[in-house]
Amino acid sequence: MNSHLVPIATTEGTFTARFSATGLAGLEFPKAAPIPRRAHRSPQPDANLNPHRAPLPAPLARWRAVTARALAEALAGKAPQELPPLDLSVGTAFERRVWAALAGIPWGRTRTYGQIAAAIGRPRAARAVGRACGANPIPVLIPCHRVLGAGGRLGGFSAGLEWKRRLLAREKLPAAPAKM
């Protein structure tokens, strides 16, 4: 898998972006501490983070900058102005349709799993939509956190509900603890 892992430091910790030849292919939440922690030795930049020694895509530096800015904006509670090209070639056809629908949810708005299901023409596949959301390789920028359960329930989140709550709060969205 020709891809480059690139750490992206934010106020919420260091994310890891994965870039393929065609764009941002993955984004991982900070591993342990939400608060960036200084290691004993100063962390090496991205020098050794390419497990496959793939040739460096020429636009990578720009993609990284765009990604870092978009992520910073998202975490600061602002709608990202520009996203890097997204490489969503990995998923199934169904998952890609779900992800495309997620990408269309405006900043500061939410949908339910059922609404996404209906939007992609599979009105009874709400549960499968939830599963596909969990497979979203680029959380935050592909806003799977804006998908809630029916009646405003929080629903689930692969990276932990704490993140979902936090991301929703950044967009001034009701934490929706109301269990109907």
Added chain:
DNA sequence: CCCTAGCGGTGCT
């Protein structure tokens, strides 16, 4: 709140 039945996509056997 709980429980149940029904649902669809995915991956493993």
Added chain:
DNA sequence: AGCACCGCTAGGG
């Protein structure tokens, strides 16, 4: 083909 997962949902206590 079968089956066991699941970020679901509607309906009934």
